[in-house]
Amino acid sequence: MSFNEGSNLDTSQVTGGGSRGGLAIGGGIGTLVIVLIGAFLGVDLTSLGSSAANPYDQGQVQPGGSTSEQSFEQCKTGADANRDDTCRIIGTVNSVQDYWQDALPADVGRQYRAAKTVIYSGATQSPCGTASNQTGPFYCPSDERIYIDASFFDELTSRFGADDGALAQEYVVAHEYGHHVENILGFLAKGQDRKTGPLSGGVRIELMADCMAGVWANHAATTKDDQGNTLLRPLTDADIRSALSAASAVGDDHIQEDLGGGTVNPETWTHGSSESRQKWFLAGYESGTVNACDTFSTNDL
Known part of the structure; x- marks a missing residue:
C-alpha cells in the first residue's frame, strides 16, 4: 500500500x-519469554506479572542510547515513506493511530490512548526486556509502546519468506497496534x-491482533494526516x-516446518497456523470492524 x-x-x-x-544480556526466564513470544510479531506479557522479568532489576542489561526526534528528519512526507523503511513505519503509525482514535469509541465505546x-x-x-532482531517487533504493555527495528523487514523477507511489498511491512506495525487495542479493551491479560x-x-491474542490489522487495512485509505491530507492510496x-504473505510467513507451522527442523507440533503453538493468521486478517479486512475480531468467543480458529 503506497502513501x-x-x-x-x-x-x-x-x-x-x-x-x-x-547489549549484554544475562540469563533468566524473562529474557527467554521475550525471545519466544516476541520473535514472530508477538507481545511480551512478562511485565504484567513479576518484576523479576525486568533485567533492569537484576543488573543484567544496560539501556541503549536514545535517539532524538531529529533522527527522523528525513521522514517528512508520504514520498519519504514510499522509499524508506523507517519513514514507512512512521507513516503507518500515523495511519493506524488516526484510524483507532475515531473507530474505537464508535465501535465499542472505549477511548483510544495514543x-x-x-x-x-x-x-x-x-x-519488558531487551528489544533486538532476535526478539523481533513487540508491544510492551507496561509502557504501552511498540518496539521495532526497521531491519526486521529484511528478516521477514529473507528468512521467513514474506514478500517485500509495502503492506507486508505495514501489517507488522498494524498487528502490534492491535495488541495495544487489546490492552485498552482488556483482552490482553487473557493471553x-x-x-x-x-x-x-x-x-487467540495473536489472531485477534491479525484481525485488527485487517480492520485497519480496510480503512487505511481513509486515514489522514494533521492537515487533512489522505495518507494512503486505496x-x-x-x-x-x-499482507497475506507476511501473515503466512509468521505462522507457527511454517516456522516449525521450514525454520525449526521440519517437525510441526501444534501443541507448542503460541501464535497460530499460517492459515489461521491469514483467515483472521481477512476477517478483519472484509468486515472492517473490530466486532469481528473476538477470537475468544469461538473455537473455530
Whole structure:
C-alpha cells in the first residue's frame, strides 16, 4: 500500500533508541519469554506479572542510547515513506493511530490512548526486556509502546519468506497496534493462561491482533494526516497478497516446518497456523470492524 506523496508524516508519534553494538544480556526466564513470544510479531506479557522479568532489576542489561526526534528528519512526507523503511513505519503509525482514535469509541465505546513506537537500531531496552532482531517487533504493555527495528523487514523477507511489498511491512506495525487495542479493551491479560496450542490464550491474542490489522487495512485509505491530507492510496489485490504473505510467513507451522527442523507440533503453538493468521486478517479486512475480531468467543480458529 503506497502513501500519497504529498501527505505529511508526524514524527512526534515515534521515538528512537538503541545502538548498533547491541547489549549484554544475562540469563533468566524473562529474557527467554521475550525471545519466544516476541520473535514472530508477538507481545511480551512478562511485565504484567513479576518484576523479576525486568533485567533492569537484576543488573543484567544496560539501556541503549536514545535517539532524538531529529533522527527522523528525513521522514517528512508520504514520498519519504514510499522509499524508506523507517519513514514507512512512521507513516503507518500515523495511519493506524488516526484510524483507532475515531473507530474505537464508535465501535465499542472505549477511548483510544495514543501509543508511541520506538524505532531502534540493533538493540534497545524496554520495561519488558531487551528489544533486538532476535526478539523481533513487540508491544510492551507496561509502557504501552511498540518496539521495532526497521531491519526486521529484511528478516521477514529473507528468512521467513514474506514478500517485500509495502503492506507486508505495514501489517507488522498494524498487528502490534492491535495488541495495544487489546490492552485498552482488556483482552490482553487473557493471553496469560501459560498454555500453548491452537486454542490457547496466546494464540487467540495473536489472531485477534491479525484481525485488527485487517480492520485497519480496510480503512487505511481513509486515514489522514494533521492537515487533512489522505495518507494512503486505496489497496490493490497485490497489496492484500503481500499482507497475506507476511501473515503466512509468521505462522507457527511454517516456522516449525521450514525454520525449526521440519517437525510441526501444534501443541507448542503460541501464535497460530499460517492459515489461521491469514483467515483472521481477512476477517478483519472484509468486515472492517473490530466486532469481528473476538477470537475468544469461538473455537473455530
